[in-house]
Amino acid sequence: xxxxxxxxxxxxxxxxxxxxxxxxxxxTTALILGIVFLFKxxxxxxxxxxxxxxxxxxxxxxxxxxxxxxxxxxxVPDRADRIVFKMAxxxxxxxxxxxxxxxxxxxxxxxxxxxxxxxxxLAVSSLSVIGILMAGWASANKYSxxxxxxxxxxxxxxxxxxxxxxxxxxxxxxxxxxxxxVLAQANGEIFGFSGFGNPFILTQFVGFFIxxxxxxxxxxxxxxxxxxxxxxxxxxxQVEYSGFRFLFFFLGEFATAFAFAAITSVLFLGGWYVPFxxxxxDLQNYLGPIVLFGKIMFVSFLIFWFRFTYPRxxxxxxxxxxxxxxxxxxLVNILATAVLKVVF
Amino acid sequence: MEETxxxxxxxxxxxxxxAELGDGLLESYIRPGNDLWIxxxxxxWPELASVAQRKLGFTFFDFLSAIDWLPSPFARxxxxxxxxxxxxxxxxxxxxxxxxxxxxxxxxxxxxxxxxMSRQMGITCKVDVPDDxxxxxxxxxxxxxxxxxxxETCEMYGxxxxxxxxxxxxxxxxxxxxxxxxxxxxxxxxxxxxWPGIVDVEPMPGNDDAEADA
Amino acid sequence: MTxxxxxxxxxxxAQAADARVNLEFETDDGMTLNMGPQHPATHGTLRxxxxxxxxxxxxxxxxxGYMHRGYEKLCEVRTYxxxxxxxNRIDWLGSFANEVPFILAAxxxxxxxxxxxxxxxxxxxxxxxxxxxISLFLGDLGIQLGGLTIGFYAFRDREHVLNxxxxxxxxxxxxxxxxxxxxxxxxxxGWIAETHTAMQKLRDFCNQxxxxxxxxxxxxxxxxxxxxxxxxxxxxxxxSGPNLRGSGVEWDLRKHxxxxxxxxxxxxxxxxxxPDGDSFSRCWIRLQETxxxxxxxxxxxxxxxxxxxxxxxxxxxKVPEGEAYVETENPLGAMxxxxxxxxxxxxxxxxxxxASFNNVSIVPWVTRGVLVPDVISILASxxxxxxxxxx
Numbered sequence: 040x041x042x043x044x045x046x047x048x049x050x051x052x053x054x055x056x057x058x059x060x061x062x063x064x065x066x067t068t069a070l071i072l073g074i075v076f077l078f079k080x081x082x083x084x085x086x087x088x089x090x091x092x093x094x095x096x097x098x099x100x101x102x103x104x105x106x107x108x109x110x111x112x113x114x115v116p117d118r119a120d121r122i123v124f125k126m127a128x129x130x131x132x133x134x135x136x137x138x139x140x141x142x143x144x145x146x147x148x149x150x151x152x153x154x155x156x157x158x159x160x161l162a163v164s165s166l167s168v169i170g171i172l173m174a175g176w177a178s179a180n181k182y183s184x185x186x187x188x189x190x191x192x193x194x195x196x197x198x199x200x201x202x203x204x205x206x207x208x209x210x211x212x213x214x215x216x217x218x219x220x221v222l223a224q225a226n227g228e229i230f231g232f233s234g235f236g237n238p239f240i241l242t243q244f245v246g247f248f249i250x251x252x253x254x255x256x257x258x259x260x261x262x263x264x265x266x267x268x269x270x271x272x273x274x275x276x277q278v279e280y281s282g283f284r285f286l287f288f289f290l291g292e293f294a295t296a297f298a299f300a301a302i303t304s305v306l307f308l309g310g311w312y313v314p315f316x317x318x319x320x321d322l323q324n325y326l327g328p329i330v331l332f333g334k335i336m337f338v339s340f341l342i343f344w345f346r347f348t349y350p351r352x353x354x355x356x357x358x359x360x361x362x363x364x365x366x367x368x369x370l371v372n373i374l375a376t377a378v379l380k381v382v383f
Numbered sequence: 384m385e386e387t388x389x390x391x392x393x394x395x396x397x398x399x400x401x402a403e404l405g406d407g408l409l410e411s412y413i414r415p416g417n418d419l420w421i422x423x424x425x426x427x428w429p430e431l432a433s434v435a436q437r438k439l440g441f442t443f444f445d446f447l448s449a450i451d452w453l454p455s456p457f458a459r460x461x462x463x464x465x466x467x468x469x470x471x472x473x474x475x476x477x478x479x480x481x482x483x484x485x486x487x488x489x490x491x492x493x494x495x496x497x498x499x500m501s502r503q504m505g506i507t508c509k510v511d512v513p514d515d516x517x518x519x520x521x522x523x524x525x526x527x528x529x530x531x532x533x534x535e536t537c538e539m540y541g542x543x544x545x546x547x548x549x550x551x552x553x554x555x556x557x558x559x560x561x562x563x564x565x566x567x568x569x570x571x572x573x574x575x576x577x578w579p580g581i582v583d584v585e586p587m588p589g590n591d592d593a594e595a596d597a
Numbered sequence: 598m599t600x601x602x603x604x605x606x607x608x609x610x611a612q613a614a615d616a617r618v619n620l621e622f623e624t625d626d627g628m629t630l631n632m633g634p635q636h637p638a639t640h641g642t643l644r645x646x647x648x649x650x651x652x653x654x655x656x657x658x659x660x661x662g663y664m665h666r667g668y669e670k671l672c673e674v675r676t677y678x679x680x681x682x683x684x685n686r687i688d689w690l691g692s693f694a695n696e697v698p699f700i701l702a703a704x705x706x707x708x709x710x711x712x713x714x715x716x717x718x719x720x721x722x723x724x725x726x727x728x729x730x731i732s733l734f735l736g737d738l739g740i741q742l743g744g745l746t747i748g749f750y751a752f753r754d755r756e757h758v759l760n761x762x763x764x765x766x767x768x769x770x771x772x773x774x775x776x777x778x779x780x781x782x783x784x785x786x787g788w789i790a791e792t793h794t795a796m797q798k799l800r801d802f803c804n805q806x807x808x809x810x811x812x813x814x815x816x817x818x819x820x821x822x823x824x825x826x827x828x829x830x831x832x833x834x835x836x837s838g839p840n841l842r843g844s845g846v847e848w849d850l851r852k853h854x855x856x857x858x859x860x861x862x863x864x865x866x867x868x869x870x871x872p873d874g875d876s877f878s879r880c881w882i883r884l885q886e887t888x889x890x891x892x893x894x895x896x897x898x899x900x901x902x903x904x905x906x907x908x909x910x911x912x913x914x915k916v917p918e919g920e921a922y923v924e925t926e927n928p929l930g931a932m933x934x935x936x937x938x939x940x941x942x943x944x945x946x947x948x949x950x951x952a953s954f955n956n957v958s959i960v961p962w963v964t965r966g967v968l969v970p971d972v973i974s975i976l977a978s979x980x981x982x983x984x985x986x987x988x
Contacts, residue, residue, distance in 0.1 A: 085749035181630055185652075185969075261743050262815055265970070350815050351743030353970045354652065417705070418922060436833075443848075444835040445924070446950040450937060455673065483920045483937055496922065496935075496950075500832075500846070503853045507922065507935075528834035531958040539669075554662035554987065563670060570670055 057150045061139045066105075069293035073101045075336070076343040077293075084347050108289075111282035116179050119279065123177035128280065128287035130170035135291045137163040138298040143217050145311050145327030146319060156217035157209065160302060161202055164257065167291070168194045171266070174288075175276035186275020189354055190266035193256055196361040197263075201253035203369035204246040207376040208239050208306045221310035225318040238309040242379075245372045247307045249365055254299045255342060256361070258292060262349040263357055296342060297335065304334035390415040392504060396439070397421065400506075403434045412484040420484040422509040425519060428493075431508055432525040435497050441506060443498035447522065447532040449512070449540045450492050452480050455566040487511050491540060493519045495529075518543035539564035630969075634663045641983025643957070647964075647972065657964040657972060659957055664987040672947040677703055677777060677914045680944065685771040687951060688985045691730035691928040693722045693762070696775040699947075701858045702923040702936040703777045706916045711858060714904040715779035720860040721897045722765065722774065723925075724890045725792075728799055729758045730928035731887045734980050735806045738880060741977040742819055747809050754802035757795040764788055777914055779907035789898050796891040803888045811884055820876040824963050824975035827874060834962070835955035838930030839886060840979060843879035845872040850926035859925070864896045876978035883980070915942055929953055929985055949988050953981035 048056075078100060082089025090097035115121055141156040143149040153159050168191055175187015209215055212223035220239075227237025240247050256263040267275045277288050304310060311327030312318060352360065393413045400421060401408050407427025412420040423431050435441035480490065484507075491512040498505045512519055521544040522529040533544045534553040541562040544550055552559070561568050628649045634642040642663035648655040668687065672680050684699055685692040697719065704711065711719070736751020759769040764785055766772035774781050810816050826836070828844045841848055849868040851861045869885040871878035918940040924933030930952025937946040956979050964972050 085746050086753055087749055181628060264743065347746050348809070349744055350739065350810070350813065350819065352815055353819055353968065355968070356818055420920075442829070442832045444833055444955075445931075445933070446835070446935075446948065446955075448935075448948045450946050450948075454939075481939075494935075498854075500848050500853070505854075505922070505924075526833050526835075527830070527962070528955050528958055531954065552662075554665040556662075563667065570667075570674060572667075573674075 061136060061150060064139060065136055065294045066290055068297040069290045070101050070105075072293045072297050072339055073289075074098055076339055080340065080343060081347055084344075105286060108286040109283050113283070114279075114281050116279050118179040120177040120179070123173050124279075125284070127170045127174035127177060128284045128291070130173065131167045131291040132287045134163055134166035134170065135295045135298065137166075138295065138302075141217050142298060142301045143221055143305060143310060143327075144331050145324040146218070147324055148311075148327060149218060152216060152218045155215045157205055157220070157302070157306070158215050160217075161198075161205065164295070164299075165194075165198055167295070171276050174280070178276070178279040180279050182278055183276050186266045186278070190259060190276055192354070193259070193263060193266060193357055193361075196358055197253045197256035197365075200249050200361060200365035200369050201257065203366065203373060204243075204249040204253065205306065207243050207246040207369070207372050210373070210376045210380055211239060211242065217305055217310075221305060221312055222318060224309045225312040236309055236312055236314060238307065240307040243307060243372070243376070245368065246376075247303075249369050249372070250303060250306070251338075251341065252365060254303065255345060256357070258296050258299065258342070260296075260342060260346040261351050262345065264346075264351050265354050265357060296339060300335045300338040300342065301331065303338045304331060308334045308338070310334075392502060393419045396499075396502065396504070396506065399439055400431075400434070403438060404431060407431070410486045414484075418505065418507060420507045420509065422486060422511070425510055425512075428510045429520045429522065429525070432522045435506070435508075436525055439499070440501050441497040441499045443500060444526040444528040445496035445498055445505065447493065447495035447529050447536065449536050449542055449564075450483070450494060451490060451540065451564065451566045452482050452487070452492065453490050453566040454480060457569055489513055491517060491542060493536065493542060495522065495532075497526075512542055517541055518545055520544070521546040523547055538562070541565065643981075643983055643986070645960075645972075645976075647969070649969065652968050654964050654967055654969065654972060657961060659960050661954075661957065661983075661986045664983045666988065668949055668988040669947055672944055672949075674943060676942045677916060677944065680947070681775060682771075682773045684949075685773055686984060687949065687988055688730070688927065688929055688932070688953075688982050689770060690733055690982060691726035692770055693726040693766070693772045693774065694730075694925070694927040695932065696773070697723055697859070698856070698923045698925045698927075698932055699934045699936070700775045700777055701856050701925070702921040702934050703914075703916055704858060705856075705921040705923060706919045706936065706938055707777065707910075707914075708917075709778050709908055709910060711779045712904050712906065712908055713860075713902045715906045715908075716858055717860045717863075717897060717901050718765075718780055718784065718906065719775065719858070721792075721894055721901075722762065722772070723859065724894045724897070725758055725762055727890045727928040728796075728887055728894070729755055729762070731883050731890075732758070732799060732802060732806075734883055735803075735810065735880075735887070738977050739810050741973055742816060744810060744813070744816070747806060750802065750805060750809075754798060757798050761788065761792050761795050764791070776907065776910075778910035779905070781907075783906050784901075789901075792898055793895060796894050799891050800888060803884060803891075806884060811881060817877060819970070819974050820880060820978060821873075822875050822877075823967065823971050824876045824978065825874045826959065826963055830959070830962065831874075834959045836930070836959060837952050837955065838926065838928075839879050839882040840930065840956055842868070842870045843882050844874040845870055850924060850931055854924070856923045856925060860897065861893075863900065864893050866893050866896075876974050879978040879980075913942065915940065916944070924950065927952060929980065929982060930956060932985075951985045951988055953983075953985035954988075957981050957986050 078089045078097065090100040093100040093103040115124055138160055140150045141153055141160050143152070171190045171194070172187050175183045175190065208220065212220045214220065214223065224238050225236045229237050229241065259266050267277065277285060280288060311323065311331045313323070313326050313330050316322055316326065390413055397411055397413065397419060404423060404427050407423045407430060408421055409424060410422045482492065487509065489511040491514070492509050493512055494507060494509040496505055496507050510519055519542060521533060523533060524546065530547070531553060533547055534550060536542055537544060537550050538552045538555050539562055555563070630647045630649055632645040632647065634644045644660040644663060645657060646660065647657040668683065671683060675683060680699060681696050684695045687695045732751050732755045736748040739745065739747035762772060763769045765782070765788060766774040826840070826844050828846045831841050831844045831846065847868055847870050851859070852868055855861050866889055869882050869889065871882050916938040918938055920935070920937045922933055922935040924931050931950070932952050933950040935948040935950070936944050939945045960976070960979070963975060967975065
């Protein structure tokens with residue numbers, strides 16, 4: 040029984056509504072993140088105005104860009120492997136869309152509350168690596184190949200710290216399900232005071248830092264943007280893509296950023312939970328999405344702030360950072376969490 | 384009282400070079416307080432480099448290039464119809480070919496400049512390039528920077544540098560014929576599109592005497 | 598002499614770009630990567646052919662010449678004042694600095710000395726062009742290594758210097774202000790106070806660049822220990838400017854061999870060197886030199902002597918027969934003009950010694966065995982301008 044709409048719907052009706060919502064949500068969130076951060080916040084930080092023409096104060100610029108991409112000629116390089124070339128952006132986008140399945144926006148607003156929610160998310164996010172490798176190989180271009188190989192190495196290396204950082208949260212929450220993690224934070228206590236719940240960022244601050252770094256690398260944002268190093272190999276694996284195929288990559292990147300920011304908010308900041316409101320009440324279904332959106336904007340700001348500020352790592356320095364620093368740190372984090380969980 | 388100023392530092396350096404090179408040093412010229420020019424034989428050219436670098440402290444390689452002393456048959460290349468109508472043709476008797484400081488006997492000369500940080504002075508070295516065998520031994524084994532300079536001199540003047548590791552064109556595309564900086568090679572831009580002259584130039588406001596093309 | 602058809606053809610072919618981009622030779626040595634003439638990492642149309650073994654460079658060769666304009670040949674058909682206008686465009690970011698050595702060489706041959714006020718203002722504009730050029734370098738360094746923000750700050754703050762140059766000379770990029778015997782005009786009213794303010798803003802920008810870029814750990818990880826050039830190699834290649842001082846050689850033409858006609862001996866300033874010889878030291882020195890240049894400008898602004906700005910020079914300039922070479926410490930390095938005159942309106946031969954030509958000739962030597970991203974940071978730290986390499 041769907042409590043939000045107070046209707047009794049058949050399973051197929053419910054599912055089709057959910058599919059529709061996700062289909063609308065994915066490009067919209069990419070659009071919002073793109074406009075707010077890529078255009079407005081970036082311009083403000085770089086002491087310039089940014090786009091001003093399209094729409095009121097330039098807010099419809101991305102929409103205009105999207106339309107522009109859609110009406111371009113569909114180019115496939117002559118020596119490219121046509122089928123693989125065309126499939127690569129699809130795979131990246133599929134992995135992004137699947138991430139939206141387990142993001143909770145309210146006690147009942149989730150596409151499917153899988154009991155292994157976060158595990159599903161991590162597994163599905165790794166699919167994009169295959170898409171990127173396919174793009175790099177099939178483009179028949181040396182720059183793309185180099186970009187694709189760099190991307191594969193980087194993304195695989197940073198999967199591990201991401202998973203290990205999440206393990207700490209899971210130990211503390213006691214469940215893999217996303218709603219379960221939110222409720223664990225909602226019902227938790229800080230030294231006996233239960234008003235604000237217990238957002239895991241307070242105890243898992245090490246995990247938060249590792250997870251953010253790993254997310255930055257998964258999104259190939261600076262300082263980890265070697266695969267797409269604009270001033271060196273000019274776009275890396277994306278360089279031969281134009282028109283709507285490039286749009287898929289672009290959407291994939293920003294929608295994934297939104298999804299990962301959402302997952303970060305759920306895991307560390309308390310998700311849709313608002314303090315002083317009963318977590319199981321119906322009011323949460325209306326407040327939850329707004330609260331979650333606010334937390335997502337905060338995390339996205341952090342992600343993009345690092346992107347605009349730091350120069351990029353060299354490939355081997357990037358790998359050293361992952362293997363020799365982040366992974367041992369996350370293992371220590373897990374150890375400490377497990378010990379403290381048992382003791383307290 | 385007119386006294387020609389003397390330049391002890393440069394005289395001393397010249398004497399040192401003369402001692403090292405002996406007969407290889409042909410002529411020299413000093414502008415007091417300013418600069419020192421020497422001219423050596425072609426055989427002494429590589430020895431000059433190693434002596435300067437290793438024994439006399441001239442370790443900084445400034446540049447290497449060539450001069451073509453033939454007076455240009457095209458004068459200033461201002462042969463548009465308008466210019467000829469206004470100024471008349473440049474009827475000058477062809478000037479004789481003369482060389483500059485430190486003399487010279489040939490049309491082409493290779494010249495290079497080295498600096499000595501310890502003495503805070505430089506020296507300009509010249510060598511004659513005979514017309515029938517335009518080649519000068521390379522300096523790139525002593526001064527690594529001479530590599531590119533010799534490539535440029537070779538393509539611009541047609542002078543060969545035996546011993547150079549990779550004497551291919553530097554600036555010009557592969558199919559280019561001719562040696563552009565020689566005086567008998569015309570400025571192609573003025574040939575492909577004739578110089579329009581000063582037809583459309585009006586005098587500046589307040590400037591009543593229309594100046595000549597300066 | 599008539600021009601043969603094949604020569605005309607060759608000239609036209611030279612005008613069209615050499616469009617052999619993306620040559621792919623699959624040799625046993627590995628992959629050949631062509632960072633073609635159009636590329637965001639190079640300051641202009643420099644083509645670099647790199648043979649790679651995986652991500653390591655086996656050999657890396659720059660091919661200049663895409664912007665060769667034939668300056669030396671052009672100078673042989675231009676009168677001396679016309680050459681000044683031409684020569685601005687060699688190093689177009691610090692353009693006033695290109696005129697100075699040529700004018701000094703012509704003045705040397707004519708035996709004319711510019712009045713003290715003109716020499717002073719010439720030095721001020723020279724240093725302003727240095728500040729403008731190197732502050733762009735700091736921004737561009739960030740852009741090449743991925744930190745885009747500092748690039749925008751550099752463009753924004755450089756406007757203050759360009760405004761000052763424009764107020765005096767009328768041109769932001771190509772001033773064309775130096776004349777044989779002095780300068781074209783005097784300073785406008787209020788310029789000195791405004792320039793003091795502009796220099797303070799540039800000092801603030803340098804501090805910001807230090808925080809944001811030079812002091813950044815990632816930047817240091819990318820540039821320390823990368824592209825080490827020992828001093829003997831630097832000298833034999835003829836590196837100059839911050840590239841040479843980054844290898845520990847204390848040689849600055851403004852202090853050690855200043856040509857007469859510039860007012861550096863009246864200023865109290867310091868030559869910056871760094872012993873390491875890697876990319877970081879070259880970048881660091883440029884930052885310090887920009888600050889030092891702003892301080893030099895401040896000192897010079899307070900001590901400008903009164904007087905005329907132009908000496909008595911004949912209307913039609915004919916330079917007596919002779920040869921002269923003047924070299925100055927330009928923003929990019931040591932730039933010099935060897936002027937051969939035969940007593941004509943027009944120089945007989947002008948050899949332009951440009952700093953970037955020697956600076957870039959070391960690239961094949963210094964990039965042996967480094968990784969591809971290091972090539973970018975080495976090129977960024979060597980800092981060349983294409984007009985300077987190709988003339």
